[in-house]
Amino acid sequence: MTSPVLCALQEALVGGAVEIVDLTQTLSPDFPTIVLPPELGQSAPVRIERISHYDGSGPAWYWNNLSFGEHTGTHFDAPVHWYTGRDLPLNSVDCLPTRHMIAPACVIDCSRSAAADADFLLTKAEVLSWEAAHGRIPAGSWVLMRSDWSKRSGAAYANLAADGAHTPGPDAEVMEWLVAERDIIGFGTETIGTDAGQGGHFHPPYPAHHFLHGAGRYGLQCLTNLDRLPPTGTMIIAAPLKILHGSGSPLRVLALVPRG
Amino acid sequence: MTGHFGKPQRKNPLARTRQPLLPPAARSRRAHELTAAAAEGRFALQRCGGCGAFAYPVREACPNCLSADLILADAPDTGFVLSVTAAEVPADNYFRERAPWRVGLVQFDCGPTALCHLHAACTTGIPVQLFLKLDKAGQAVFFAAPREGKFDMADDPQWRELTADPRHRRVLITDGRHPVTGSLVARLREAGAGDIFVGVPEDWKPFAGREALERHEGVNLLPLDVTSETSVADFTRDYGAKIEIVINTADFVRPGGILASGQINPTRDAMEVIVFGMMRLAQSLAPVMIARGADGAAGAAAWVNLLSIYAEAHSPGFAAYGATQAAALALSHALRAELGAGGVRLINVLSGPTESEWFQPLQQPKVAHKAIADAVVDGLRRGLEDIYVGDVAKDLHQRLKTNPKAVERELGRERP
Numbered sequence: 001m002t003s004p005v006l007c008a009l010q011e012a013l014v015g016g017a018v019e020i021v022d023l024t025q026t027l028s029p030d031f032p033t034i035v036l037p038p039e040l041g042q043s044a045p046v047r048i049e050r051i052s053h054y055d056g057s058g059p060a061w062y063w064n065n066l067s068f069g070e071h072t073g074t075h076f077d078a079p080v081h082w083y084t085g086r087d088l089p090l091n092s093v094d095c096l097p098t099r100h101m102i103a104p105a106c107v108i109d110c111s112r113s114a115a116a117d118a119d120f121l122l123t124k125a126e127v128l129s130w131e132a133a134h135g136r137i138p139a140g141s142w143v144l145m146r147s148d149w150s151k152r153s154g155a156a157y158a159n160l161a162a163d164g165a166h167t168p169g170p171d172a173e174v175m176e177w178l179v180a181e182r183d184i185i186g187f188g189t190e191t192i193g194t195d196a197g198q199g200g201h202f203h204p205p206y207p208a209h210h211f212l213h214g215a216g217r218y219g220l221q222c223l224t225n226l227d228r229l230p231p232t233g234t235m236i237i238a239a240p241l242k243i244l245h246g247s248g249s250p251l252r253v254l255a256l257v258p259r260g
Numbered sequence: 261m262t263g264h265f266g267k268p269q270r271k272n273p274l275a276r277t278r279q280p281l282l283p284p285a286a287r288s289r290r291a292h293e294l295t296a297a298a299a300e301g302r303f304a305l306q307r308c309g310g311c312g313a314f315a316y317p318v319r320e321a322c323p324n325c326l327s328a329d330l331i332l333a334d335a336p337d338t339g340f341v342l343s344v345t346a347a348e349v350p351a352d353n354y355f356r357e358r359a360p361w362r363v364g365l366v367q368f369d370c371g372p373t374a375l376c377h378l379h380a381a382c383t384t385g386i387p388v389q390l391f392l393k394l395d396k397a398g399q400a401v402f403f404a405a406p407r408e409g410k411f412d413m414a415d416d417p418q419w420r421e422l423t424a425d426p427r428h429r430r431v432l433i434t435d436g437r438h439p440v441t442g443s444l445v446a447r448l449r450e451a452g453a454g455d456i457f458v459g460v461p462e463d464w465k466p467f468a469g470r471e472a473l474e475r476h477e478g479v480n481l482l483p484l485d486v487t488s489e490t491s492v493a494d495f496t497r498d499y500g501a502k503i504e505i506v507i508n509t510a511d512f513v514r515p516g517g518i519l520a521s522g523q524i525n526p527t528r529d530a531m532e533v534i535v536f537g538m539m540r541l542a543q544s545l546a547p548v549m550i551a552r553g554a555d556g557a558a559g560a561a562a563w564v565n566l567l568s569i570y571a572e573a574h575s576p577g578f579a580a581y582g583a584t585q586a587a588a589l590a591l592s593h594a595l596r597a598e599l600g601a602g603g604v605r606l607i608n609v610l611s612g613p614t615e616s617e618w619f620q621p622l623q624q625p626k627v628a629h630k631a632i633a634d635a636v637v638d639g640l641r642r643g644l645e646d647i648y649v650g651d652v653a654k655d656l657h658q659r660l661k662t663n664p665k666a667v668e669r670e671l672g673r674e675r676p
Contacts, residue, residue, distance in 0.1 A: 029485070029488045029490055029491060030463075030464075030483075030491075032462075032464045032465075035465065039514075041522055041525055041526075042525070042526075042529065044525075044529075045462075045487070045488075047487065047488060047489075048489070048490060049489050050489065154463055154464040155463065155464040155465070155466065157464065158464045158465065160464075160465055160466055161466070
């Protein structure tokens, strides 16, 4: 049995009508991770320790031991990550429904505003204005906030000051509204978290985490190449590692993008 | 006399790097009592518990009254030169490479006569100050220097062999975020150190002392994270062969007893920094330092670990930290043996609780970071191995020698 849809997809992929764009940062030891007060528990950083490299420890083979926290690099947040999602069914990455691993995306370009103001906040009014241009956000879509933050690196990427991180993100109202009124599957950013750097001072604190996970929705962060995506028409493939009771995981995020 | 020890010329890239040789190292087990004193910079000799006479060479019985009650005791460190010899063509290769080598018989004011390495200004009959030093083989030897006259000891090439003076040496401070860094850099500059490389883990996180460090001439801030094999290896590829002194300041203090929830993670983090971090640094840097132990007048000389007295006396209130420190101390002894092949000395600086934010609630006296920096530079200049900084560290170290159970019980009452 053949599926005309899959045949068409295959043809589009081979022929170049659909391009696969990698939205993933390289998982490396130097990539910034979330910063919390040091007396709190901390995420382990990404570490890659060599087992052998065609040497005395393994003459014909090269391999490494990896260690990292669930929330390092380009990563996925499951509902159980936040207390608001702790009692939901299917709330950890090991039981994430496979149908949620492929979903359409709406990309909202905030790059100019973020360049002008590191604390730029995406608001409901801006999303409504985006909808006026590109149509209503379909239920079950990812909303990806393009900030071009991924073009930064190191200290400029983390953008830490004495009063915490200064990175763009959504405000509380738009997160509650996107979840309740647009029924999005999740929200994705190029920064270290789905929330703004100063999101801990919002009401409620960390509103993206609060509302997304409380409603069983997902987060994607540390994305890159969002500037290569059209506002609509993209399909996102985001399949986190199947970690027992995992609250999240680094993952490869791919976008299927129509060309031509 | 020798002249002022100026900045050595850059290495001739056409010349082979001279391999490090060591002076003869055979010693009896009892002779290592002197090694222990030299490691701490004390001048000590065997002293008879019966008649009070000082003895040298090291013996099993008092040469005066034959009592076997010979105990190492601090001794008067003065004497006068009986004879001076300059060995022009010594049979031993280590000394032949450094000839002429001056030795002499010295009459100690406390009784014994001994063969000493001599400062270049020593002449027969003059009064001398005596030092018990560790030579390149890590063995205790006597050094005598004139008591009168003004000398910069670091100008004397034989003295330099017995120390790890930072003058003209390039230094790596492994963790620039440690609050000791500012004082350490200042002391090293005053001591005439060459380039100072300061490692910065997680370069993307700001820290308070950064701008002040960057203002120092000759100070280079470089990415270095001892918890990352890649980071340490990459650093070494660029700078491994340019470092003559390592000062490992990487630390990770977290208070708490072992029963507190969530203690495993910070304990593992501490192990990653303090124990595995030292091992990663050692695996990358030590081989090249060993190979450069005799690389010119300011070759690789020392590896300094900043440790805590909790490595010896374990406070339940800092249970994980103590375990990590003890492991680091054990590891340092292995590293000392490895570095010894190149004549590179390993110095452990053990301090009591410091003014670090992590010891904030602890009672005074606490150790100022400036005092640690002073101790490090002093230890390098004198070529020590074991340094205890601050009253708490000194007191615990002494009490452990005489009544370790009392220390354990008393610290046990301080559990959180």
